[in-house]
Amino acid sequence: MSLTAASAFGPPVRASLLTRALFSGVTLALMSVLFAPAGAHAEDMPVKAEPVKPITAPKAVIELFTSQGCSSCPPADKLMGELAARSDVLALTLAVDYWDYLGWKDTLAKHGHSLRQKAYAHMRGDGKMFTPQAVVNGRAMTIGSDRAALERVLAASSAPVVPVSVESVAGNVTVQIGALPGAAKAEVWLCPVASRMEVEIGRGENEGAHVVYHNVVRGWVRLGTWEGMPARFQAPVHRAPGDGIDAVAVFVQTGSSTEPGTMVGAALQPLD
Template sequence: MSSFKIFIIAASLGFAAMITEAFIVIKDKDTLKVKTEADKGFAVVELFTSEGCSSCPPADALVARVQKETAGKPVYILAYHVDYWNRLGWKDVFSDAAYSARQQQYARWLNLSSVYTPQAVVNGRKEFVGSENGTLHEAIGSDLQRSSKTELSLNGLRENDGKAELQYQASGTPANAALVVALIEKNATTRVERGENGGRTLSHVQIVRKLQNVNLAGHNSGNVSIALPAGFNADGYEVIAFVQNTSNGEITAAARSGFSSAMSTKAK
């Protein structure tokens, strides 16, 4: 076989390999199944939702899928049930005015004229409609490759006299940093009787049940105590905490801990 023919065959095989690789990346873009050498960063996904909003169930279902797809990865999902839909016929049992206030704070940080549901915010820097599948996957994939100098670890999470207690240790925190600590109920189901979703049974994941802010102010280690809700079951809950710049909302580190394990977790 001539050297020219060999060159043509080799070039064709190389081109075919490039096409195949590109196809795999495009095919898996919306499922985060593309394997990388190592995740450099993390993604905190905050979803603002409500059982009274007919547009919210698709967003709730999306974050549930992402939760499964990203198991074992540094992806932290928090679902805040806002309270401003309650006046329209159905009171969301998971809603809290504090979560609506947090969404309003994001409107100020991100220079938005109004808030809405479902709204997703990733790492405090990018917001979009919470049911946008491609946008959410793209934001998560991008931030998993974005390194940070801040580190956070959680230790010793335990239930004690109706409270969750844990220790935290942070380093490389930005100026004006706060530690946001969320008590998360992993999943729940509600039969909605009235309102826009009346007659539907809704499933939820990663529901924020309690939220606490700790002003680090140069003190990058300490203890946190959070009151536990009625009916608390350690197996159904976890704690997610993250470091946030209170000047612009950017999240620079995150970690999680379960009640069933004495091991600490650490993430950049």
Template sequence: MKTAALAALLFLITPAAALAAKPPVVVEFYTAQGCAACVEANGLVNSLAERPGVVALTFPVDYWDYLGWADTFAKPEFAERQKAYLAPLALREPYTPQLVIHGMSQASAVEAGKVEDLLNEAARTRGPAPDIQFIGPRRVDVGSGPAPRGGGEVWMVRYDPQPREVVVRRGENRGQTLEQRNVVREIVRLGVWRGRPTAYTLPEAKEDGLQTLILVQAPEGGRILGAKPRETLLARPGPN
């Protein structure tokens, strides 16, 4: 009887326990190597990358390439992700250098005081997260929890945790050396999450040494509901 009662109690508390831990605050930095104002912003983001409880991601965008320097890390899908935040955050157009904090708020990345206030607010108000577990190299499980109407989205982000220096040779930042941290190299939508335990397949890594982060997010640029990084993953060996 005692064993049965204990099992029943564990069954009741497990879902709550799975939702007890809060995720790290995710900061998305939209920037461009050809954007003059982004040089100062890099310093702030580099410091955030070192802060416990914060995951800072650099998303280089390509819409400033016409100024004379093609960003060496930019991808069109990064600019599309930034555009998805326009309506939820009541913005007319995308800009750089921009920080989006946990999908909840945004600020210019040169407004250090405002950014600090928004980080504190996100840390204080973000809700319990669904449990996220990596199962081997190619699977991730997302547990149960309250899902947005229509379901949430599960995203895989792979980024380079090593600082990268880029010498800009043309455009507004000609002659400057930029140090960029946590540059995103790949983002993939894994599927829909409807509040029930669900398993997702991870694509193979295309580069060595990248950090993998799983995001559970409300759709169409909504708030981030959960986030979890994993250990670095080696790319599949190429042919000899």
């Protein structure tokens, strides 16, 4: 499903009205609010899965923009589960909210994810927003359910090279970022994630479907900036009953929240 001119919205006027309603007057400067951790929903079922394994030096960060209201997304969500099980990639699920009007409000979505996807489309210059869409290392994008295309993008992508280590002790996370002299200024983000969430979809295009989501991003915390020299950050991670949070993803990304660039470092760490 797409938000481009060749979209599935129907009449152009309808698409124009929705686009204005979603994005008019809103900027990514509000991301710290829009990305705040979400509360649990009755439809969401965090399920005890295999213990989360740390990922210390992934060759790629994959962000899957998906929606419970998109009939094309379940195959991508399933593929995401396979990718999330790998030790060489950091795969994250970012649920968007712009299909909520079709009859089912995505219980895992954040409006900030829709804005992040829009910012990526702007930075690439192609304006393409659709679900399921995978963005690799903040640069290349492809259809999130196309395994062959995604593998080609992964093979062609340059791996993040900045060392990132994460330690979790008693609800507090310590992040160490290594050095890369001459590197571009970057932002350091911490995302609490739920490694596995099961959702029963009650209405909309996926009515009756039971979907399993992996490494679901449940919140965003901007730790600070990194300018090529070693840096250390600390932050508490707040967990609520039912939110499924059992790990944190940390990444170092050039640019800013409004103009996201290349991923230069990343890690995933289970919480104690």
